[in-house]
Amino acid sequence: MISLRILVLEQQAVQRSAVVSALQQLGVAEVLQASSGEQALALMQRQGGIDIALCDLAHHGMDCLDFLNYAGQLSIIQAVILYCDFQPQLQRAIEQMVSFSGLELLGTLSTPIEVKALHTLLQRYQRRAPATTAYPLVTSTLPDEQDLRRGLALGEFRAFFQPKFLLASGQVDGAEVLARWQHPSKGLLLPKDFLAAVLAYDLIDEMFKQLLVQGLSLLGMLRREGHSLELSFNLHASQLLEAGLIDHIRRALGQYQLSGTDLTFELAENELLEIGPKIQESLLRLRVMGCGLSIDDFGVGFSSLKQLCHLPFTEIKLDGEFVRKIQEPGSQAVITSTIALARSLNMALVIEGVSDQKECQALIRMGCEQGQGFYCAQPMSSHELLSWLQAPFMAGQKDD
Incomplete structure (x- = not known):
């Protein structure tokens, strides 16, 4: 089992289920799910931070990038993987971005997500921070x-x-x-x-x-x-x-x-x-x-x-x-x-x-x-x- 704590932020239930299923096939033990940025923030406020967020860039409600900025400022996410039906120019522009408020961008995926491509991006995080590393404590929390x-x-x-x-x-x-x-x-x-x-x-x-x-x-x-x-x-x-x-x-x-x-x-x-x-x-x-x-x-x-x-x-x-x-x-x-x-x-x-x-x-x-x-x-x-x-x-x- 991959010792990672991962959040899937996706509004569409079918697509969210597909991403969660791909993670489970890879042996990810702990997967949190949210249909909106607001829900994701509230969820992490109750259950603590995560290692990686998988976010749909076409996300409704609280915009995906806004959510990542807030989460990065609060130090409750370490890295991010973005997925969407990317146009080539948009994908290149995103891949050139170093970070969102200090978050590491592991890469981008096109939909439907392929398990092999997802595994490759997850390994990038594992090489940077081995699974045996103690989970980082959240240094800042939302107001009560x-x-x-x-x-x-x-x-x-x-x-x-x-x-x-x-x-x-x-x-x-x-x-x-x-x-x-x-x-x-x-x-x-x-x-x-x-x-x-x-x-x-x-x-x-x-x-x-x-x-x-x-x-x-x-x-x-x-x-x-x-x-x-x-x-x-x-x-x-x-x-x-x-x-x-x-x-x-x-x-x-x-x-x-x-x-x-x-x-x-x-x-x-x-x-x-x-x-x-x-x-x-x-x-x-x-x-x-x-x-x-x-x-x-x-x-x-x-x-x-x-x-x-x-x-x-x-x-x-x-x-x-x-x-x-x-x-x-x-x-x-x-x-x-x-x-x-x-x-x-x-x-x-x-x-x-x-x-x-x-x-x-x-x-x-x-x-x-x-x-x-x-x-x-x-x-x-x-x-x-x-x-x-x-x-x-x-x-x-x-x-x-």
Whole structure:
């Protein structure tokens, strides 16, 4: 028997059963099964970490790559094998990736999975870490569900706001709403500390609704003072599977006498890998309400040009990784091509991760207009944002 602890993450029951059967033929003694990333995280929270995750790259719900990033950050997975009906170019690109948040990519498999090919990839892990090696202890765990529910009930989850701005003038052009947990004993926690647990325990809608109320309250206050500001909220694709959340957003806008044009909703590019009819309908309903739709972390996922053309998105947010490497020809090529793509599709383009004047000026020369990052302002509370807006920082005029 192969002394490995393996997770099979697959939504389709038939395909999941086939993968488990292949592992059992190879003598793998302990196989965990999950149909969604949320379920997998909750399962490992109860039963501990694993050696290898076998993940379907076309996975629904919590996107496969998002799940791997969370699991890697929590140190509950050591290595990963991806499988899908890969196109040759996509397979080569994935095989060139070194890791997902520190995870070792053992390789990729096409479907249907062949037992011999699977055995070859498992042996790569065995050579790196022999079966006799003691199983590594989990060094970090998800927050406790009871603690999360208590924090939500007591209003400890707070909206922070990070401005978006026009690169050339420094004029504020909106703000992204970011979640923070003001924990009574652990202090101010960032999403990396709790978001995986919020998803795992299916509390993402409750947290979003609280952030929405805080954001709309701020917009109402600004309107009374004669100011306008567009707010961007992050949504997970799984939240759009049911119409209830869209109806909640519509009612909330009516309650605060605000328009859908005041809001933009951001979805990570990785979550667009495969969008079903229900999610497409929800996206369309948001657009009909006047809300903007933004593709977040663009450039690090695997969305297609076909999706960009046919889904009702209005904005692209280019991942900050390309700004950090702006001196490299490859990053420059990605930035300039994304500018051309956004213009051809009549979509706005926001550059994430602008951290200093040098980056800002380089982006302006390349034709970028909108940006977001610490060069303009760090995320701040609603009270801090109100004070900041009274004397906005002019990014284009800052001296280093």
